[in-house]
Amino acid sequence: MTSISSGPARGVLVALARVDGRHLLVSPLFLVGLGVALLGTAVFVLGVLTDDATTWSNDAWTIGVGFFLAAVFAMLAVNRASLRDHREHTGEQHGSLPTNQTLRLAGMFGAVLWPAIVSTLLLGVVVVFASTQVDVPVITIVHVLHNAALFLMLGAVGLTLAAWVPSSFAAPVVAFALYFIDPGETPAAWHVIWPFATLGTVELAMWHIVYLLGLALLLLATAATRWERGRGQAIVFLGSAATVAASVTVLIIRVCSQAGPCLL
Amino acid sequence: MPAVTTAAGLRYTAMTIPWHPMVIATVVGAAVLASGHARLVVIPTTLLAAAAGFAFDDSSYETLAASPSSLIRRRLGRLIVVIPPTIILWTALVSQGVNGRQETLTLVAMFAGLVGLTLGIAGVAALRTGGRGGAVAAPVLLLALIVSAVFPPLWRPLPLGDVPGGWPALQTRWSTAAVIGTLVLLVSSRDPARRR
Numbered sequence: 001m002t003s004i005s006s007g008p009a010r011g012v013l014v015a016l017a018r019v020d021g022r023h024l025l026v027s028p029l030f031l032v033g034l035g036v037a038l039l040g041t042a043v044f045v046l047g048v049l050t051d052d053a054t055t056w057s058n059d060a061w062t063i064g065v066g067f068f069l070a071a072v073f074a075m076l077a078v079n080r081a082s083l084r085d086h087r088e089h090t091g092e093q094h095g096s097l098p099t100n101q102t103l104r105l106a107g108m109f110g111a112v113l114w115p116a117i118v119s120t121l122l123l124g125v126v127v128v129f130a131s132t133q134v135d136v137p138v139i140t141i142v143h144v145l146h147n148a149a150l151f152l153m154l155g156a157v158g159l160t161l162a163a164w165v166p167s168s169f170a171a172p173v174v175a176f177a178l179y180f181i182d183p184g185e186t187p188a189a190w191h192v193i194w195p196f197a198t199l200g201t202v203e204l205a206m207w208h209i210v211y212l213l214g215l216a217l218l219l220l221a222t223a224a225t226r227w228e229r230g231r232g233q234a235i236v237f238l239g240s241a242a243t244v245a246a247s248v249t250v251l252i253i254r255v256c257s258q259a260g261p262c263l264l
Numbered sequence: 265m266p267a268v269t270t271a272a273g274l275r276y277t278a279m280t281i282p283w284h285p286m287v288i289a290t291v292v293g294a295a296v297l298a299s300g301h302a303r304l305v306v307i308p309t310t311l312l313a314a315a316a317g318f319a320f321d322d323s324s325y326e327t328l329a330a331s332p333s334s335l336i337r338r339r340l341g342r343l344i345v346v347i348p349p350t351i352i353l354w355t356a357l358v359s360q361g362v363n364g365r366q367e368t369l370t371l372v373a374m375f376a377g378l379v380g381l382t383l384g385i386a387g388v389a390a391l392r393t394g395g396r397g398g399a400v401a402a403p404v405l406l407l408a409l410i411v412s413a414v415f416p417p418l419w420r421p422l423p424l425g426d427v428p429g430g431w432p433a434l435q436t437r438w439s440t441a442a443v444i445g446t447l448v449l450l451v452s453s454r455d456p457a458r459r460r
Contacts, residue, residue, distance in 0.1 A: 032407055039414060069410060076403050087396075169285035169318065172402030173292050173311060179406060180307050 012099050016107025021114030024077055030115050033073025037119065040066020041126050048133045056136050063130075067123050067147050068196050072175050074115045075154035079171035082108055082162030101227040105159060109220055112155030120148040142205040143198055149212040150195055156219035163223040187262035192251035200263035204255060207247050214243030278345045280322055285315035285398065286346075290353050297357060306424055308357045309371065310405070312350055313378030317386035317401030319346040325395025329456065336453040339387070350379070366431040370438070377422070377438035380445030381405060387452035 024030055043062040047054040082105075085091045094104075123144050130136055161170045183191040191197055195212060199205040217240035224233050256262040293308025319342045322328070328338060354375055362368050385404045389397030412422035420427055422441060427433050 029403055032403070036407070036410055039411070043414065073403070080399065165288075167284050167288065168399035169288050169315060169402065172314060172399075172406065173288055175403070175406055176307065176310055176314070177292070177296075179409070180304065180310070 017110025020111035029077035033070035078158035116151035211247035318398030373438035377441035380442035384445035384448030
């Protein structure tokens with residue numbers, strides 16, 4: 001049994017993030033997600049080894065989809081972990097602990113860093129391996145970082161759902177929606193709001209990461225308002241909303257404005 | 265007297281079933297269909313099938329495990345309560361967007377396959393989670409659809425789009441999934457007390 005010492009809020013937050021992060025890493029749902037990511041990677045590697053015509057730009061989408069789906073499964077894992085009080089009817093007991101719900105929420109968001117880091121490192125290794133076999137464009141480095149931001153944003157989705165819709169069916173509904181719905185074949189500027197959008201230039205890809213991180217903080221602040229509505233939450237809410245608005249504006253203005261096709 | 269007992273039994277069974285997944289699936293499914301994309305009919309189909317997986321969720325699972333009523337009988341009672349509203353809601357949702365007999369048959373086979381698989385998964389998961397397999401069923405169903413999509417269309421076991429062979433091939437594969445799911449459910453519903 002792991003004990004968490006009482007003390008300054010930051011110390012408790014780090015301890016909670018560490019404990020829950022370790023639990024997330026070994027949760028079946030996250031491991032299934034990693035399996036899906038490796039399945040997508042295996043399809044690409046098989047293509048590289050058996051077909052000389054395999055290229056990064058044409059065939060590496062299986063890796064991207066695999067890691068996108070891994071992030072979706074991480075969202076399910078985070079949601080399930082966040083719902084344990086609800087599921088086990090331990091809300092009252094945990095209410096007597098020397099931490100409040102907002103701090104536990106922040107701790108769980110910190111825990112999402114673990115799967116985000118592990119999957120991003122794994123994707124980095126895959127990209128390094130692929131670069132020894134085929135030409136990999138430089139922008140892929142930004143897409144690897146995009147993967148970490150995607151994990152954090154979808155983790156925040158899982159937390160927000162657990163806070164406001166405490167049903168173990170809500171997160172799977174979102175997962176099915178993310179799996180089935182795609183913005184469409186013809187690129188359009190509004191597609192940048194889709195979390196899985198991969199942008200064609202380094203600058204736009206960086207803006208999309210800013211958008212995802214802003215969205216994560218916005219969702220986190222929204223989740224926190226379930227229990228507490230203080231000045232801190234308001235500042236985070238307004239700051240993240242402004243970040244999301246600014247990044248989406250930049251993306252929408254630039255992604256289809258230049259000559260040629262949209263940079264999606 | 266027995267008829268009254270059965271009706272009362274079903275009523276009390278209905279009271280122990282979590283209905284919120286079916287409500288969520290119906291509301292989201294209706295919203296998706298209202299967006300006007302006929303091809304998205306697969307979303308309400310999948311969501312309602314996944315919601316049916318919560319049929320076996322029972323907070324009194326451990327208590328009732330020692331009752332004279334066998335596991336398969338208890339599960340049958342829950343299915344009698346859950347399946348009819350699931351079918352009615354699904355029919356009401358998707359009936360507007362379907363054209364022709366073959367398409368209808370395929371969609372029915374797909375729904376049966378998804379429900380069968382979900383119940384099979386939930387049946388196995390309920391044994392391992394103390395009667396709370398519903399939350400496991402939906403992610404496993406999603407995983408099954410993802411893994412199926414990796415196969416080439418000729419061999420895809422759970423096809424969501426066109427495959428060689430057209431409608432008959434789609435109907436055969438989804439019907440097979442329904443049969444396999446039902447068999448898994450039956451095997452998982454053997455009473456634990458009678459297992460060696």
